[in-house]
Amino acid sequence: MNLFTLYQEQLDAVKECFSEDILCLLRQPMNEIIVNFPVRLSNGELRIFKGYRVQHNNFRGPFKGGLRFHEVVYLDECKALAAWMTIKCALQELPLGGAKGGIKFNPREFSKEDLRRISRGFGAAIHPYIGSKVDIPAPDVGSTAEVMDWMTAMYNEKRADRDMAVYTGKSETCGGSKGRASATGKGVAICVREYAKRKATSLVGKTYIVQGFGNVGAYTAQLLSQHGMVCVGIGDHAGYLVNEEGFNVHRVNDHVQMHGSLADYPNGTQVTKQEFFCTRCCYVIPAALELQITEEVATGLVCEAVFEAANGPTDMAAERILRERGIDVIPDVLCNSGGVVVSFYEWLQNLAHEPRSEARIAADLDEKMSTTFHRVYDLSRDLQISAREACFRIAIGNIQSFSSHASRL
Numbered sequence: 001m002n003l004f005t006l007y008q009e010q011l012d013a014v015k016e017c018f019s020e021d022i023l024c025l026l027r028q029p030m031n032e033i034i035v036n037f038p039v040r041l042s043n044g045e046l047r048i049f050k051g052y053r054v055q056h057n058n059f060r061g062p063f064k065g066g067l068r069f070h071e072v073v074y075l076d077e078c079k080a081l082a083a084w085m086t087i088k089c090a091l092q093e094l095p096l097g098g099a100k101g102g103i104k105f106n107p108r109e110f111s112k113e114d115l116r117r118i119s120r121g122f123g124a125a126i127h128p129y130i131g132s133k134v135d136i137p138a139p140d141v142g143s144t145a146e147v148m149d150w151m152t153a154m155y156n157e158k159r160a161d162r163d164m165a166v167y168t169g170k171s172e173t174c175g176g177s178k179g180r181a182s183a184t185g186k187g188v189a190i191c192v193r194e195y196a197k198r199k200a201t202s203l204v205g206k207t208y209i210v211q212g213f214g215n216v217g218a219y220t221a222q223l224l225s226q227h228g229m230v231c232v233g234i235g236d237h238a239g240y241l242v243n244e245e246g247f248n249v250h251r252v253n254d255h256v257q258m259h260g261s262l263a264d265y266p267n268g269t270q271v272t273k274q275e276f277f278c279t280r281c282c283y284v285i286p287a288a289l290e291l292q293i294t295e296e297v298a299t300g301l302v303c304e305a306v307f308e309a310a311n312g313p314t315d316m317a318a319e320r321i322l323r324e325r326g327i328d329v330i331p332d333v334l335c336n337s338g339g340v341v342v343s344f345y346e347w348l349q350n351l352a353h354e355p356r357s358e359a360r361i362a363a364d365l366d367e368k369m370s371t372t373f374h375r376v377y378d379l380s381r382d383l384q385i386s387a388r389e390a391c392f393r394i395a396i397g398n399i400q401s402f403s404s405h406a407s408r409l
Contacts, residue, residue, distance in 0.1 A: 001315050003290055004076040007083045009316045014392045022400045026086070029079055031055040033101075035125035042113045051122045053101035055135055056082035060402050061095035062133055064340060066140030066169075067122075068102030069147070077290070078102065081140075081311055088337040090395035090402075092372055094344050099135050101126070107142045108260065116150050119143075123151035127158050132165035132351065138343050139169040141214070141289070145181065149174040165350035168343035177346035178358035180339075183365060185219025187338020188309045190369040191330050192224060192283065195305065198377055202228075207246075207281040209233030212288030213256050216309050216336065220285060221249035233279045234268070236261055236288065240276035241268030277301060286313035293318045301327060308332035323386060331388040333395070334376055341368050 008027065015023055033053040040046050052075060055063040065085040068078075078100045086098025103122055107115055129135060139148055148170045155166050170176035179186070196203050206229045210217045213236050221231050230246035238261035241247075247268060255265050277284070277293070280302040286292050287309035293301075298318035305328040308314060314322070314329060322329055342365055349356050379390040 001291060002076055003080040003312055004083075006291070006312055006315060007080040010388060010392060011083075013389050014396065017393055018396055018400065022396065025059075026057060026083070026396065026399070029054045029056040029082055030058065031129070032075065032079070033126065033129050034075070035122070037121045037125040039114075039117050039121040041117065042111060049103055049105055049118060049121065051101065051103045051125060052078045053126050053129055053135070053137075054078040054082040054099060055129070056098040056100075057086040057399070058097035059399050060090055060097055062097060062131075063099035063135035064089060064094075064096040064138070064343065065099035065101070066138045066339075067143050067147075067151075068100070068140040069105065069107045069142030070102065071104065071106040073102040073104040080290075084311055084333055085340065086399070087333045087392060087395040088340055090398040091333055091376075091391050092337055092341055092368060093398060094340065096136075096340070096344060099137070100140070101137065102140065102142075115147070119147045119150040120154045123154035124158070127155055130155070130166060132163050132347070136165070136343075136347055137167055138339075145169055145171040145174075145176060148176070165347050168346040168350075169339075170346070175346075175350050177342055177349065177356065177361060179361045179365070180342050180346060181215065182219045182223075183342035184216045184309070184336050184339035185221075185223060186362075186365060187341065187369050188216070188220045188285065188287075188307055188335055189223035189227075190338070190366060191335045191373055192229075192307055193227065194370055194373045194377075195307075195328075195330060198374075204228035205230065206283065207232045208283040208285055209235075209242075209276065209279050209281050210285040210287055210309075211235045211240075211276070211292060212286065212310060213252060213262060214287070216339075217285070217287035218249070218253045218256065220287060220309055222253065225249050232281055233276055234262060234265075235273065235276050238263035240271050240273055241265060242271050242276065242279050243268040274300070283307060286310045288313070291315055293322075295321060298322050298325075298327075301325075303327060305330065308335045311336065319386070319388070329387060331386075331391055333391045334372060334387070337372075338365055338369055341365055 035051045081100035089096040148167045164175040233242045278300040290312035293314040295317040298321040
């Protein structure tokens with residue numbers, strides 16, 4: 001499935017709740033920016049890289065969203081991810097809109113110096129289209145705090161005045177927020193905790209599998225271990241492992257940090273991707289790329305709930321099957337929104353030149369995620385609709401009521 005088609009289908013699921021005017025405005029992004037920029041690599045070679053920045057909607061505030069560095073970045077993917085950012089920010093009642101972008105390349109194939117050159121080249125190319133009151137990029141798959149530092153430096157080299165609020169997800173020494181690296185995983189863990197509360201069940205001994213052991217998957221797993229949960233399956237681009245007795249997720253993370261993937265991890269039984277998703281557990285946590293839970297995968301899941309730590313991991317046919325089977329889906333626009341919440345805090349502290357303490361950020365994130373989770377859960381229960389539909393109803397309602405643009409049509 002085309003990823004942007006998935007977003008359009010999710011929007012259609014709530015079309016009876018809103019005017020066609022507001023839905024028309026949300027169906028397509030405001031701006032689709034494509035740049036082909038040259039970079040002189042450290043070996044002297046000149047290469048042209050293709051970059052994207054899609055600005056979906058800014059009714060509630062400046063465009064906001066990550067930059068993905070990956071070999072399969074494409075325009076419709078950026079359009080879908082930008083649209084979901086609009087929904088996330090509105091759902092969390094942030095004064096921000098939605099955007100997304102990235103570079104079509106594999107960062108693992110380049111040295112650190114070449115990554116710096118590519119990042120700065122991209123930053124220079126999108127410089128005219130961004131700004132702390134216009135569009136605020138952040139890290140995503142394949143990019144890091146260091147990348148944001150490089151791009152922030154490039155942005156400010158082109159300005160007469162200094163503006164550190166143009167990018168979020170920076171290192172702390174470059175004005176980044178404490179707790180930003182763990183924020184998305186922390187938001188997922190809060191959703192798991194609050195879900196268990198609503199189900200009146202303890203998390204101690206609860207089992208789960210996590211697909212993707214990058215930043216989000218690793219932090220989620222380590223935080224869930226603090227609740228006494230047991231990870232019985234792990235997977236990434238290098239392969240999949242299961243262990244009925246559970247993995248030490250801290251050791252798994254150490255291995256991934258050292259080797260770059262799960263390849264050659266010494267514990268667990270190697271399985272196929274299909275076998276991984278058929279592993280019996282309480283919760284399934286996709287934390288990799290999109291469209292991983294298809295109709296076939298949904299039929300084989302043996303779990304109570306799916307927590308979408310990744311963006312767009314479940315297609316519409318799969319979600320219908322899961323709903324019919326009584327498997328709850330906590331959708332991406334809620335579950336992984338902790339990252340943009342803390343990015344918002346970073347933006348505010350950069351604008352005010354007033355750092356926030358880690359304790360304050362953690363408390364504010366917990367309150368924001370918990371409050372929104374229960375609002376979504378209550379609406380889903382009261383109207384007997386999916387949690388995703390509840391998210392879209394709340395978010396679009398917030399966009400419509402906030403926007404003077406729609407009222408002028």
